[in-house]
Amino acid sequence: PIPGEHFGLQESEFKPVLKNGDIATRNLALSLDPYMRPRMDAEKSYIDCFKIGEPLIAGGVAEVIESQNPRFPVGTIIEGYVGWELYTHLTEANIQDHRILHGARESSIPLSSYLGVLGMPGMTAYSSLIEVGAPKAGETIFISAAAGAVGQLVGQMAKRLGLRVVGSVGSDEKVEFLLKDLHFDAAFNYKRGNILENLRKAAPEGIDIYYENVGGEQLEAVLEQMNDHGRIVACGMISQYNTKNAYGVRNLLQVVIKRIRFEGFLVEELYAKYGEQFDKEVGSWFANKEIKYVEDVAHGIENAMDAFVGMLKGKNFGKQVVKIADL
Amino acid sequence: PIPGEHFGLQESEFKPVLKNGDIATRNLALSLDPYMRPRMDAEKSYIDCFKIGEPLIAGGVAEVIESQNPRFPVGTIIEGYVGWELYTHLTEANIQDHRILHGARESSIPLSSYLGVLGMPGMTAYSSLIEVGAPKAGETIFISAAAGAVGQLVGQMAKRLGLRVVGSVGSDEKVEFLLKDLHFDAAFNYKRGNILENLRKAAPEGIDIYYENVGGEQLEAVLEQMNDHGRIVACGMISQYNTKNAYGVRNLLQVVIKRIRFEGFLVEELYAKYGEQFDKEVGSWFANKEIKYVEDVAHGIENAMDAFVGMLKGKNFGKQVVKIADL
Ligand SMILES: NC(=O)c1ccc[n+]([C@@H]2O[C@H](COP(=O)([O-])OP(=O)(O)OC[C@H]3O[C@@H](n4cnc5c(N)ncnc54)[C@H](OP(=O)(O)O)[C@@H]3O)[C@@H](O)[C@H]2O)c1
Ligand SMILES: NC(=O)c1ccc[n+]([C@@H]2O[C@H](COP(=O)([O-])OP(=O)(O)OC[C@H]3O[C@@H](n4cnc5c(N)ncnc54)[C@H](OP(=O)(O)O)[C@@H]3O)[C@@H](O)[C@H]2O)c1
Secondary structure (H helix, E strand, C coil), X not given: CCECCCECCCCCCCCCCCCCCCEEEEEEEEECCCCHHHHCCCCCCCCCCCCCCCXXXXXXXXXXXXXXXXXXXXXXXXXXXXXXXXXXXXXXXXXXXXXXCCCCCCCCCCHHHHHCCCCHHHHHHHHHHHHHHCCCCCCEEEECCCCCCCHHHHHHHHHHCCCEEEEEECCHHHHHHHHHHCCCXXXXXXXXXXXXXXXXXXXXXXXXXXXXXXXXHHHHHHHHHEEEEEEEEECCCHHHCCCCCCCCECCCHHHHHCCCEEEECCHHHHHHHHHHHHHHHHHHHHHXXXXXXXXXXXXXXXXXXHHHHHHHHCCCCCEEEEECCXX | CCECCCECCCCCCCCCCCCCCCEEEEEEEEECCCCHHHHCCCCCCCCCCCCCCCCCEEEEEEEEEEECCCCCCCCCEEEEEEECCCEEEECHHHHCCCEECCCCCCCCCCHHHHHCCCCHHHHHHHHHHHHHHCCCCCCEEXXXXXXXXCHHHHHHHHHHCCCEEEEEXXXXXXXXXXXXXXXXXXXXXXXXXXXXXXXXXHCCCCEEEEEECCCCHHHHHHHHHEEEEEEEEECCCHHHCCCCCCCCECCCHHHHHCCCEEEECCHHHHHXXXXXXXXXXXXXXXXXXXXXXXXXXXXXXXXXXXXXXXXXXXXXCCEEEEECCCC
């Protein structure tokens, strides 16, 4: 998508008329995520398409400034879907899943954390690694888009579980980050040289779990280097979101030969099982600085479009958020 | 492979010198199976390559004619790997997994059944449908190569479990067979018309389980028509065995979007868990004519090569066996 052509900035007055159950928010931070790209297509995937002429939707942290809903009194800090805009009118139907960030106002934790390590990407990494990956100490995991919102956490969580952790990223700076800051055991830049050769060098013992964020060429290479009974956690395939030339994977026979389990998931479906455990464990790891989390913060709603397009191309260094306003 | 060019018939004297533990067999019937094709490649997959200059290996039913092994006295009827030949000398190391067909001499069950419905293909269908497919009554299963050794059983077993059963095959006669003889709910010839359109017509409600025997183009079409939380039982991909132009599957993103579990297995690994239950259940269904089983019998070892090549191309109607000798 091209800013100005496929989406643009628009000013309008904010004069919400709240029905019973509605709230109005002042938006503080937005989360920009890869899944928004398929929502810009004409064809529905697992989630509805964005509607032409209406504000885009994003996960966000916001302050309630008007309320006809006793669950969300004025002044409450909440996390959930809002518009890509300064203020949003949310009907009662649209705030069923919003969570209240108790104590966020007083806490030293930056509000954007609730969009990353303590929010959807954190939950994605944590729940799917356990549920789909079934990791065992001593195994090797390979993570693509390893420096991203989800990838950086999967790597650190896998290390905690005693796995050998290998990652791929799209720049040498990100390789450095994985090795030096996150203590990955090996990492490479997938834009340099042959992917399969890099993979063989980085994981000569073979790959037991592939945490799949990217799809296409990397998936094809990984299938060659997987071990018997390997698992592929099909989290996303970002290389296939923003293209009309889908990549054809030619070696799926490896799934049979190696008895691979290649399994998709959606984080929404894992909250019920892992939500509580995630809040407790990851919350305490992060508070105790046992895990790191890097964010890439764009400032001002006017920069959201460029930040989004940049993220799709790998310009983001860590979780992409947009800071809109101070609390 | 071309008979006469890549494999050929050769006469030699059979004068085995048996060491302690060895046996010699007179071979009665051979099983010809798709997995033999990858064994003819130079590169090992999950199983060793055939050795140039030595007889090919096949599952077979045979009579012990000489024995230095008290477990297999002369006259015993056994099932297990033998050569594509009239007589085979089997060392002790090579008969660890051979089973004794008690009562086979007196039984009215044709010996070839132990290579089909009561043998490896039967076990494949039975164990993997349950273990990997996790079928539930009311679901829809789609089976490719549905009239084959494995496919015809998967379909009948799925019907017993209350599923809606849809199959694809490579000829109109096979379509007839599925509908009339096996009571499939729908079936089509994948060589006629567009596969995805045929699939949509045959399973408008979507596919919950894909029993994958074929790979390539059919897999790509099925991914479009799968339901959320569908399972793909990756049994084999015969369209990819005998070609240098592997088919690139372009829509694996569906695995994420639909939370599909796409999982490979090898029947050898399922005997421990399902062997006993298989012998009991499938043995009694077959004896009571509750399931049918069609075999395609070639006569004489000299016809094995053509039968094998024909089977790879779909000339077989049912399980391909070669009858070598009467008991
Ligand atoms: N299943 C779920 O419920 C769920 C939930 C959350 C996220 N996801 C998926 O998880 C994946 C990662 O999401 P995220 O939020 O953590 O994003 P992210 O990694 O923070 O950002 C996207 C990254 O993808 C990489 N990338 C972009 N185009 C690429 C290409 N053609 N080839 C290889 N890498 C490419 C870029 O990193 P480089 O610089 O390294 O190229 C970019 O920084 C996405 O596929 C997303 O859809 C799924
Ligand atoms: N994982 C395991 O442990 C295990 C065990 C046994 C078998 N298998 C696999 O199961 C599959 C079926 O084996 P089977 O013994 O039951 O063989 P089969 O179906 O009796 O014979 C092979 C059939 O494949 C079909 N075929 C051939 N080339 C094709 C192509 N290009 N496109 C579509 N269909 C094609 C033909 O049927 P049409 O006339 O319908 O085209 C042919 O009759 C194979 O892939 C085999 O490797 C796996």
